[in-house]
Amino acid sequence: MPVKKVSVLSLLLASTILVITALPISAQTQENVISLAHHSNTECTASVNGMSTSGLIAESSGTPQAQGGVCHVNEGESVDITLTAPTDPTTIAVQGLKDNSIATYYDENHQVVGTYTAGSGYVNELPALMVSSIKITNQSDLLLENGSFESPTSIDDGNIAINLNNPTxxxxxxxxxxxxxxxGPGVAAADGARSVDISGSxxxxxxxxxxxxxxxxxxxxFAVSGDPAGGLPEKQLTVSVGDVTETFTYLLTSENSVSNMLWQYHTIEFTATEPTTELTFTSLVDNWYGPTIDNxxxxxxQLCSPASSGELPINFVNNTNEEVSFHxxxxxxxxxxxxxxxxxxxxQGITFPGHIFRIRGADGxxxxxxxxxxxxxxASVGEG
Ligand SMILES: [Ca+2]
Ligand SMILES: [Ca+2]
Incomplete structure (x- = not known):
């Protein structure tokens, strides 16, 4: 039976249709390579047409090996897994990636057919795409130190008030x-065990x-929630990075509790204008129960929409007093x-999980x- 080639690129460009089943079967085997590079404690599971990595040939350049369908890769290490797959091109699904891992999908000519950033606040599972290889990078180029407020791990488990006078x-x-x-862990963090309430007292x-x-x-x-123990339900904060300053309001509901913080993720783009850039989170809540941040x-x-499946309705709303455009x-x-x-x-319109729209004012x-x-x-902009 001849192998039927399917243009992954055209599928992706037409929409985010994902082909998960009913792939043509080739009599020949096709080798595919997945490169993995992760921070510590990252786990990933790779499967090809239902086979887990335990059923695949693993060739490792470092210590980590694919074991039992899960590969463990330590910080700073990488592993190349050679997959022997029965189809061409191959449907590959990779699941359970740590936040901020980036997967780049390549076709048989090693052309990029899609990218996906894991844990972007909406889907934490890579879509199955017909590809010849995937490169997965856990961003060792993250620029922040201790962005999840987890370090040091040796501190006790209680909540700690930190004042201006002991800033380090x-x-x-x-x-x-x-x-x-x-x-501390008494409040469910967005990531790890620790988070910060930007209102001390x-x-x-x-x-x-x-x-x-x-x-x-x-x-x-970053992830935002609010201390559910008291105060008004509106938890406001200002985030300033470089030339960009934005104010966010987290609204507590009756569902919020210290064990169910219902974190919401926000994203800000900025262009550096200096060799160093200050990132500042400032609470606008003047009592004990402020907005909380983590991760x-x-x-x-740059921001890119991920390839993803499952149509979503989208309602574009302009609550400003100027003409706006959604891109x-x-x-x-x-x-x-x-x-x-x-x-x-x-x-009204239709979109897909994780897809991103940039909103511009009348002057661009x-x-x-x-x-x-x-x-x-x-997708609303402006108050209202
Ligand atoms: Ca944390
Ligand atoms: Ca507080």
Whole structure:
């Protein structure tokens, strides 16, 4: 039976249709290579047409080996796994990646057919794509130190109040005004066991200075919730990075508790204008129960929509008093078209999980980002 070639690129460009089953079977075997590079404690599971890595040939350049369908790769190490797969091209699914891992999908000519950033706040499972190889990179180029507030691990498990006068207790971070609470495992973190309430006993502010390259694009991502123990349900904070300052409001509901923090992720793009860039989180809640943050990361690069499956409704809403435009970001990070809405206007559409829309004002400036998820199908800009 001849092998039927399918253009993965055209499938991806047409939409995010994913071909998961009913692949043509070749009589010949096809070798595919997956390269893995991860931070410590990262686990991944690779499967080809239902076979786990335990059923595949693993060739490792380092100590880590594919074992029992799960590969463990230590920080700074990488492993090449050679897969012997019965089909061409091959459907590969990789699951359980650590947040901020990036998967790059290649076709048989080693052309990039898609990228996916794991744990971007919406899907944490790679889509199955017909590819010849996947390169997975856990971003060792993350620019923040201790972005998840986990270090040092030797501290006790309680909550710790940190004041301006002892600013170096959380490595990498500096309390620049007021005071903050460093929450322990008694409050469910977005990542790991620790997070920060930016209101200690009142408004606080926490900062980290990162090395940047003038003119380069960066992406800041962080999780926000609020201390559910008291205060008003609106937990406001200001996030400032380089020339960009944005205010966010986290709204507590009756579902929120210390064991169910319902973290929400936000993303900010910025371009460095200095060799160092200050990142500052400032609480606007002047009592004990402030906005909480966790899992903060900054990486170099641009935003791209991931290939994903499952249609989602999307409602574009313009609550500003100017004309705004919504721009879909392609798999190659290119800015595409979308609705242009007059003040107060809205429009319905269809999108896919994780797809990203950049929102621009009438003069072209960026005024927001929207990441599609089943939990939030409204891409709105402005108050209202
Ligand atoms: Ca954490
Ligand atoms: Ca507090």
């Amino acid at each position: 207790e959380i490595p990498g971070w500096e309390v620049v005004s007021g005071n903050i609470d460093w929450f 009142g408004v606080g502010s926490i900062r980290q200075t990162i090395e940047t390259e003038v003119g380069k694009a960066y992406v800041l991502r 903060v990361s900054v990486r170099e690069g 879909w970001l392609s798999f190659d990070c290119e800015e595409g078209g979308g609705p242009v809405l007059a003040p107060g206007a809205q429009e 400036r960026i005024i927001g980002l929207y990441v599609a998820s089943a939990e939030n199908t409204t």
